Structure formats: structure tokens, C-alpha cells
Amino acid sequence: MIRLKRFNLGMFLFVAAFLWFILAFVVVPNFSIIKSVFFSADGVSTERLQAIVSSQRAVRGIKNSFLLAVTLPVTTTIIGILEVLFLEYFDIKGRKLLKVAYMIPLVFGGVMLANGYMFTYGSRGFITTSLLTIFPHMNPAWFRGYGAVLFLMSFACTSTYMIFFRNAFTNIDYQTIEAARGLGSSDFKILFKVVFPTLKPIFLTCTILLFQTGLMAMAAPLMIGGRDFETISPLILTFTQRPSSRTLAAVLSFFLGLMQLVLLYIIQRNERKGNFLSISKVKTTIKRVHIHSKPLNLLSHLTAYLFAFINAIPLIVVLLFSFTDYQTISSRHITLKSFSLENYQLILTSDTAYRPFVTSVFYATAASIIVVLMMMVIARFIFKYRNRFSTILEMLIHIPWVFPGLMFALGLVMTYSHPHAIVFNNVLTGSLVIMLIAYVVVLMPKTFRFLKASYYGVDQSLEDAAKILGAKPLYSYIKIVLPIILPTVLAMLAINFNGKLSDYDLSVFLYNPIAKPVGVVIRSNSSSESGIEGIALNFVYSVLLMAINSLVFFFVYADGKNTIKNLFNGRKTKNES
Amino acid sequence: MKNIFKIFFVSALFFSILAGCGVKKTGESASKDTSKNEKIVVYSNSVSNGRGDFLKEEAKKKGFKLEVVDLGGNDLFNRLIAEKDAPVADVTFGMNQMMFATLKKKGMLSAYSPKWIDKVDKNLIDKDSKFSPLSEQRVFMIYNSDKIKKNKAIKDWKDLYTNSDLKGKYIVPTNLGGATSNAVVYTQLMNFQDKSGKLDISAKSWDNLDKFFKNGAILSEGQTEVAALANGDVDYSYTFLSNIPVVEQKLGVKLGVVNPPYGVPQTVEQVGILKKKHVSESSKKFVDWLGTSEFQGKWAKKFGTAPVNKDAQSSINSRVKEVMKETTPQKIDYSFVNDHTAKWVENIELNILK
Numbered sequence: 048m049i050r051l052k053r054f055n056l057g058m059f060l061f062v063a064a065f066l067w068f069i070l071a072f073v074v075v076p077n078f079s080i081i082k083s084v085f086f087s088a089d090g091v092s093t094e095r096l097q098a099i100v101s102s103q104r105a106v107r108g109i110k111n112s113f114l115l116a117v118t119l120p121v122t123t124t125i126i127g128i129l130e131v132l133f134l135e136y137f138d139i140k141g142r143k144l145l146k147v148a149y150m151i152p153l154v155f156g157g158v159m160l161a162n163g164y165m166f167t168y169g170s171r172g173f174i175t176t177s178l179l180t181i182f183p184h185m186n187p188a189w190f191r192g193y194g195a196v197l198f199l200m201s202f203a204c205t206s207t208y209m210i211f212f213r214n215a216f217t218n219i220d221y222q223t224i225e226a227a228r229g230l231g232s233s234d235f236k237i238l239f240k241v242v243f244p245t246l247k248p249i250f251l252t253c254t255i256l257l258f259q260t261g262l263m264a265m266a267a268p269l270m271i272g273g274r275d276f277e278t279i280s281p282l283i284l285t286f287t288q289r290p291s292s293r294t295l296a297a298v299l300s301f302f303l304g305l306m307q308l309v310l311l312y313i314i315q316r317n318e319r320k321g322n323f324l325s326i327s328k329v330k331t332t333i334k335r336v337h338i339h340s341k342p343l344n345l346l347s348h349l350t351a352y353l354f355a356f357i358n359a360i361p362l363i364v365v366l367l368f369s370f371t372d373y374q375t376i377s378s379r380h381i382t383l384k385s386f387s388l389e390n391y392q393l394i395l396t397s398d399t400a401y402r403p404f405v406t407s408v409f410y411a412t413a414a415s416i417i418v419v420l421m422m423m424v425i426a427r428f429i430f431k432y433r434n435r436f437s438t439i440l441e442m443l444i445h446i447p448w449v450f451p452g453l454m455f456a457l458g459l460v461m462t463y464s465h466p467h468a469i470v471f472n473n474v475l476t477g478s479l480v481i482m483l484i485a486y487v488v489v490l491m492p493k494t495f496r497f498l499k500a501s502y503y504g505v506d507q508s509l510e511d512a513a514k515i516l517g518a519k520p521l522y523s524y525i526k527i528v529l530p531i532i533l534p535t536v537l538a539m540l541a542i543n544f545n546g547k548l549s550d551y552d553l554s555v556f557l558y559n560p561i562a563k564p565v566g567v568v569i570r571s572n573s574s575s576e577s578g579i580e581g582i583a584l585n586f587v588y589s590v591l592l593m594a595i596n597s598l599v600f601f602f603v604y605a606d607g608k609n610t611i612k613n614l615f616n617g618r619k620t621k622n623e624s
Numbered sequence: 625m626k627n628i629f630k631i632f633f634v635s636a637l638f639f640s641i642l643a644g645c646g647v648k649k650t651g652e653s654a655s656k657d658t659s660k661n662e663k664i665v666v667y668s669n670s671v672s673n674g675r676g677d678f679l680k681e682e683a684k685k686k687g688f689k690l691e692v693v694d695l696g697g698n699d700l701f702n703r704l705i706a707e708k709d710a711p712v713a714d715v716t717f718g719m720n721q722m723m724f725a726t727l728k729k730k731g732m733l734s735a736y737s738p739k740w741i742d743k744v745d746k747n748l749i750d751k752d753s754k755f756s757p758l759s760e761q762r763v764f765m766i767y768n769s770d771k772i773k774k775n776k777a778i779k780d781w782k783d784l785y786t787n788s789d790l791k792g793k794y795i796v797p798t799n800l801g802g803a804t805s806n807a808v809v810y811t812q813l814m815n816f817q818d819k820s821g822k823l824d825i826s827a828k829s830w831d832n833l834d835k836f837f838k839n840g841a842i843l844s845e846g847q848t849e850v851a852a853l854a855n856g857d858v859d860y861s862y863t864f865l866s867n868i869p870v871v872e873q874k875l876g877v878k879l880g881v882v883n884p885p886y887g888v889p890q891t892v893e894q895v896g897i898l899k900k901k902h903v904s905e906s907s908k909k910f911v912d913w914l915g916t917s918e919f920q921g922k923w924a925k926k927f928g929t930a931p932v933n934k935d936a937q938s939s940i941n942s943r944v945k946e947v948m949k950e951t952t953p954q955k956i957d958y959s960f961v962n963d964h965t966a967k968w969v970e971n972i973e974l975n976i977l978k
Contacts, residue, residue, distance in 0.1 A: 105974060285801065286973075289970070290966075291966040294976075374875070397677075456894075457706060460706040461706060464708065466731055476712075477707060477710055477712040559712070560665050563693070567695075571699075572672075582848070
């Protein structure tokens with residue numbers, strides 16, 4: 048209770064308001080949907096659990112999801128770290144080009160990415176057709192199943208490494224590396240004994256995130272996993288959509304939730320064991336090393352270029368097809384004649400096609416800013432005050448990871464379709480604000496984890512020094528802490544924005560008719576009921592979305608980079624700019 | 625340090641400009657919504673591919689202000705049910721009689737007899753006037769009639785999986801989310817009702833359905849049921865009535881239609897007014913207009929529908945008329961189907977699609 052002294056009123060009010068937010072928009076909706084599912088008019092039914100356990104498909108789905116969740120962090124970590132090393136540690140020629148290629152997964156994801164891979168490696172894809180000319184007897188549908196899904200996702204999920212890991216990597220104190228080298232360590236020993244241990248918090252966060260991505264994977268297994276490799280999320284989606292099958296969805300989500308909880312528990316224990324400080328106090332930037340062994344050098348170059356190629360090809364394919372008509376897209380035979388600007392014209396000139404973009408940009412921006420600001424304060428609070436209350440608070444923040452977004456959206460709609468005391472007797476269903484709330488809620492856990500990890504990068508002694516010099520907590524926070532975590536903050540803003548720009552799962556239940564988001568438009572275009580033009584238009588939509596995503600990254604993340612530069616080069620750059 | 629704040633300021637400005645645009649847009653439409661409370665919110669699964677814009681334009685000529693919400697059949701249905709206690713929509717149209725029957729059961733519809741109802745076959749009309757029929761829809765197997773002669777084409781769904789030549793040469797639904805794929809399933813199951821069987825269907829029929837799904841091909845992404853057929857990937861596929869003239873023209877293919885001895889499922893797309901505290905006069909007027917022969921005729925000509933309004937039937941696309949002649953409606957107890965579909969689909973999803 049001595050701590051109370053350090054509690055200021057503002058923080059207290061904020062935490063209280065945050066608790067209300069969690070209670071009203073996380074706990075109550077999830078609880079109410081669970082209640083409606085398990086304790087329906089028919090009473091509690093174990094028969095539903097039976098249905099899942101006796102269904103081969105469901106059980107195999109659970110196994111497959113688990114398999115993907117366990118292997119994905121391994122493969123992605125290998126690829127992600129190699130990419131970062133190629134950019135920041137080893138001296139590789141053509142670094143600028145590589146950088147652009149490695150950044151592609153940041154803006155190109157989900158359904159469109161799977162589509163790109165499908166059109167590249169699928170049975171009519173161009174890689175397959177060229178392979179067929181060399182090996183005429185190979186199976187044209189070779190790009191299917193577990194291997195294909197793992198391949199696609201391993202590359203697609205490197206985005207967290209490209210941002211957070213790379214960022215932390217470049218912040219390493221180069222003097223420790225030099226010291227190790229002076230003591231005669233080899234390059235690889237330095238990496239494993241000196242560099243990687245300091246990056247532990249980032250590692251752990253990336254692992255959780257990848258485990259979760261693997262577990263919840265939707266687009267890739269659905270589109271290229273085929274029947275050989277079905278995972279659980281698509282099943283949950285189908286079951287959630289049908290009111291009578293929601294119990295099944297809830298049961299399945301619990302399996303997922305359980306796996307998540309176990310992992311989170313392990314990681315949290317691990318974090319308590321302590322972390323190494325990962326930021327340098329004396330500003331020595333990392334120097335890229337030349338690989339002296341010739342064969343190794345060649346191998347690194349080849350791998351680096353291969354990775355870039357794998358990242359870039361699907362994007363180029365999607366870009367190409369967005370300029371073709373639906374006949375070409377369904378036959379996949381590109382000739383010079385099949386190119387036209389018709390699709391773009393249709394979308395850019397039609398008011399109904401243009402409006403969803405504005406809506407989505409607004410919602411994604413607002414949600415991303417709100418959640419980052421909120422989590423900056425809360426993560427700081429939890430980082431500073433380690434007690435039972437903050438542990439519970441931390442667990443509450445992770446709730447959205449345990450329940451699938453779709454189910455949460457349903458809970459939100461059902462709970463607040465009539466006046467409810469906890470939201471001061473307002474009806475939220477059908478309002479403009481409900482979708483924003485949902486976006487904020489589902490973005491919370493991820494944002495929280497990264498910001499918390501970035502607080503670990505702040506050297507406590509810097510703050511102590513400021514305190515001794517008489518700086519007020521808020522002042523030292525803004526002057527000392529914020530500049531250090533700013534790259535993460537900006538990156539989170541961009542990532543959250545991009546993640547929610549084309550959201551479908553949540554939006555379809557929540558959007559207000561006058562503000563229809565673009566994700567819903569895309570999905571309704573791709574259903575066969577809406578006809579064949581929809582597919583062609585979707586290519587255009589995704590190219591435009593990519594353009595917006597890239598713009599945001601260029602703006603926000605490029606500035607983040609400048610900030611780091613300013614930090615490290617001190618006065619020199621300041622005077623220049 | 626000043627730089628950091630400059631950057632912060634600039635990005636804040638950037639975001640607020642973005643946000644400003646968004647707010648302005650949504651704000652505008654929101655204020656429109658309240659200042660002219662005659663605006664009608666219409667939820668429909670039949671307004672994609674330019675149909676919504678056409679509807680809005682035509683409605684505007686008659687003085688209706690519409691906010692059209694375009695959702696797939698199942699999304700639409702689930703959304704309406706989720707919003708049960710605070711409906712946003714005033715009018716919904718396009719779902720079939722079974723879905724509307726469920727809405728009615730939940731007490732979500734308000735009774736209204738449109739002015740044109742006497743122009744419609746009496747058998748199609750809901751006896752409580754909670755919803756009213758607009759147009760017929762049929763679902764059937766199709767083949768490329770340039771490749772397969774009519775007399776060589778198969779005659780029944782079961783020929784698909786009993787004929788070993790066709791293994792992997794016909795499209796089966798990937799999921800059972802849509803009304804069309806549901807129809808593909810129940811048209812096969814309904815011939816084998818059996819009170820003692822699993823979910824009131826005989827074991828043999830479940831077996832057959834299992835074979836049907838196992839031997840079929842699923843669509844790859846970026847493909848539609850008809851495009852896969854036009855491509856030559858498969859020999860047989862399925863589609864719905866109003867889609868025929870559209871895809872034939874777009875894909876340049878002439879489709880043959882299979883009419884099994886027991887016929888093809890026929891559903892009727894309906895329109896209904898949602899129950900609210902205050903049902904506006906304009907909603908009723910809109911429904912009165914939506915089903916008129918004048919509008920239904922235009923709609924049919926442009927989008928290949930088969931209106932039930934007798935005065936509008938002369939405008940039915942000639943190709944659609946042909947297909948209607950070639951197929952006969954299957955005699956199905958739709959209330960039985962409606963009571964069982966959810967369970968059937970769940971069973972298929974858990975135990976057959978594997």
C-alpha cells in the first residue's frame with residue numbers, strides 16, 4: 048500500500064475507465080454468448096461435445112491447427128531472422144532491392160496473398176506451367192496440403208520480424224559484438240551468444256503471435272490446404288454463422304483458447320525470469336560484416352535473392368491479373384490482348400465502390416490510434432506496477448485472443464441490441480460506434496504485447512537519472528521513454544491500421560448500413576451468387592488496398608526510421624533537417 | 625527532440641485529416657438519414673452486380689430514398705436475426721420462403737398485403753401475409769451443351785457418382801452456406817425421407833450423398849461453378865435459374881440443363897417488412913411498388929429473374945422461359961426441409977465433407 052503514494056489521480060481514473068471498457072466490451076459480450084450457447088432452453092448439452100469428438104473432420108482439424116501452430120513459429124523464425132541478418136548483419140549486394148521485397152508481406156496478406164500464391168504455384172499457375180514443360184509427368188496440383196500452407200505462411204508471417212525484430216536488432220549495442228570479436232568469437236557464435244539473448248522479449252512476442260496465427264489460420268488453409276489439410280478456423284466460421292450450430296463453434300473455440308492459454312502461461316513465466324537489456328546507451332551503430340568464406344558467401348547471396356523472389360512473385364501476379372478481364376482470370380491465359388483498365392475504371396468512377404474505402408480508412412485509423420494510445424498507458428502501468436492486480440489486468444487484456452472474433456462480434460450485437468445498464472441504457476447494435484469498439488477490442492492483445500516488450504527496451508537508469516534531476520514522471524516519460532518506444536508505437540499504428548482496413552469477420556455483423564467497410568464488399572464479390580465479375584473486381588480492390596497499406600507504411604514507418612536515425616546520430620541530423 | 629514532436633504532430637495531422645474525411649462522409653449520410661426520416665433501409669441478397677444501383681435509380685424516380693445493404697443470403701439472414709431486438713432494416717427482400725418462415729416464427733415481420741398480391745398464384749402466398757412472393761428461383765445441374773449432346777447427358781444427380789467416368793468431373797459445393805448449395809443437397813435427400821433414419825433420412829441416402837461429395841471436384845479459388853464448366857475443367861456443375869442468361873452471355877457458353885425425373889427444387893424469393901415500433905408508410909409504399917408488374921418486368925428483362933406477378937411474366941427473358949419449360953418443379957415439403965436443413969447441413973459438415 049506504500050505504492051499508493053506513487054499512484055496519481057489521472058492514472059487511477061484511466062485504469063478505472065479501462066476496467067469499465069474491458070468489462071462492458073470484452074467480458075460481458077463474451078460471457079453472454081457463451082451463456083446463450085451452453086445454457087440454452089434445452090439445458091446444458093454434452094451431446095454437442097460428443098458430436099465434435101466423433102467427427103473425424105473436426106478432430107483432424109484440431110490436430111492440423113495444432114501442427115501448424117507448432118511448426119509455423121519455427122519456420123518463420125528461421126526465415127525471418129535470416130532476412131533480418133541479410134539486411135542488417137551480413138553484407139549482401141543489392142540490399143535496397145532485397146529490403147523492398149522483404150517488406151512485401153507487410154502490405155500483402157490474407158485472402159489476396161493466398162490468391163497470389165494460388166495463381167503462381169497452383170495447377171494453372173505460371174511456375175507450375177513452366178515446371179510442367181521440364182517435368183511433363185509431375186502432378187499439376189502439387190501445391191496443396193500442409194507443406195504448401197506452411198510454405199506460404201512462413202513467408203507471409205515474416206512481417207513481425209521485419210518490423211520488430213529488425214528494429215530491436217539495429218538497436219543492439221555494437222560494442223558488445225566488437226568485444227566478443229576481440230575475444231576471438233566467430234560470427235555465428237556472436238549471433239547466438241551475444242546478439243540473440245538480448246532480443247528475448249521480441250522473440251517471445253513473435254512466438255506467441257506466430258503460434259496464434261498458425262492456430263487461427265483461415266485464408267491459406269482454406270484456399271490451398273484443400274481437403275487434405277483442413278484447419279479449425281474455417282469450421283468455426285461456418286458453425287458460428289448458423290445459429291443452431293453455435294455450440295459447436297463455442298466448443299471448438301475452447302480447444303483453441305485452451306492451447307493459447309497454455310502458451311501464454313509458459314511465456315509469462317519465462318518473462319518473469321528476467322530479461323536482458325537490449326538497447327545501447329552509447330550510440331554505436333551496427334556494422335554489416337562481410338562473409339569471408341566464399342561458398343558461404345555465395346550461398347547467403349543465393350538464399351537472400353531466392354527469398355526476395357518468393358516474396359515478390361505472387362504480388363506481381365496479382366498486380367498483372369488486376370488489369371485483365373474475368374475470362375482471363377478464370378482461364379489464366381494471359382496474352383497481350385487481355386489487358387485493360389476496365390476494372391479500375393469501374394471501381395474508381397462508381398460512387399458505391401468508392402465509399403467503402405473511405406469508411407474503412409476512417410474506422411481503421413480511429414481504431415488504431417485509440418488502441419495504441421490506450422495500450423501505451425496500460426502497458427506502462429503493468430510494466431511499472433507488478434502486483435496481483437496488474438497480473439489480472441494483463442490476463443483480461445488477453446481475453447480477445449481466446450475467443451474468436453466472430454463469436455465476440457455476435458456477443459456484442461446480441462448483448463447491446465437492447466438497453467443495457469453497463470452502457471448507460473444505450474442501444475449500440477446498428478450504431479456507428481459498435482464496429483469501432485470491436486476493432487479496438489480485438490487489436491488490444493497484440494498491441495499490448497509489443498508495447499510491453501518495447502518498454503523492456505527502456506533503460507531504467509535513464510529514467511532514474513531524470514528523476515534525480517527533478518523531472519516529473521510525465522515529463523520524463525515524454526522526454527525519455529517515448530522517444531525510445533516511438534518506433535514500436537508508429538509501427539503498431541501502421542500494423543493495426545493495415546490489419547483492420549479490409550476486415551471481414553467482425554465487420555459483417557457490426558457495420559451500419561450507411562457505412563459499409565471494404566472487406567464486406569470484397570467478400571460479397573467473391574461469393575458465386577454475385578457472379579463472375581466480382582472476382583475480377585476483387586483483384587482491383589486488393590491492389591488498391593495494397594496501395595493504401597504501402598502508403599501508410601511508407602509514411603508512418605519511414606518516419607519511424609528517421610526517428611531512430613535522429614536518436615542515434617544526435618545533433619548532426621537535427622541540423623540537417 | 626523537437627523532430628520527434630514534429631513527426632508526431634505531422635502524423636497526428638495526417639490521421640486527423642483522414643479521420644476528418646471519414647467523419648464528414650459518414651456524418652453527411654447520417655444527417656441525411658435523420659433529416660428525411662422517410663429513408664428506407666433495404667437489406668437484400670439480390671442487389672449485387674449493379675442490381676442495387678438499378679433499384680435505387682428506379683426507386684428514386686418514384687420518390688423513394690433507399691439505403692440498400694447488399695449481403696449474401698446467409699449473412700443477411702444471420703444479421704437480421706442478430707438485430708432482432710433492434711432492427712436496422714425496414715424492408716428485406718430476396719431470401720426464399722423458408723428463411724422468411726423462420727423470421728416469421730421469431731415474430732420479426734409485420735403483416736402487410738401489398739396491392740399487387742392478387743396478381744400472384746394463391747398457392748404461393750403466406751396465409752398471414754407476413755411476407756409476399758416476388759420471383760421464382762430454380763436450382764439444377766448444368767453442362768456445356770456444345771460438348772455434351774442432350775441425349776447423352778446424364779438424367780439424375782445419382783448418375784454423377786454411380787458413373788465411374790465422371791469421378792472428379794463434376795463440381796460439388798465447397799461449403800453449404802448459400803441457398804443454392806443447400807438446394808443441391810436437399811433435392812437429393814428429399815427423395816429418401818425415412819422417419820427411422822438419421823435426421824429423418826434413410827441411411828442409404830446419406831451413403832449416396834457421401835459418395836456424391838467424395839467423387840466430386842471442388843472449386844479452386846478465383847473460379848465460379850459455371851466458369852469451371854466453361855473452362856472444360858469439369859463436365860457437370862450446378863447453378864440457379866436467373867444466372868443462366870447472365871453467364872451464358874458473359875462466358876460465351878451454351879448451357880444444357882438436367883431435369884431429373886422428380887424435378888428440380890423451386891423456391892420463391894420473397895419480400896417482407898420488419899416489425900418495428902413504427903412501421904413507416906413509405907416502407908409499405910415501397911413494397912407496393914417493388915412487386916408491381918412495371919418494376920418486376922424491367923427487373924426481369926435486365927437481370928433474368930422470373931417474377932410471380934402474372935402481368936410481369938411477359939417480360940421474362942426468353943432463355944429463362946426456355947429453361948423453365950425444360951425443368952419441372954420438384955414436389956417438396958418445404959416446411960419439412962426448413963425444419964431439418966440446419967441439422968442436415970451440420971451433419972454434412974461434420975461427417976461427410978472430409
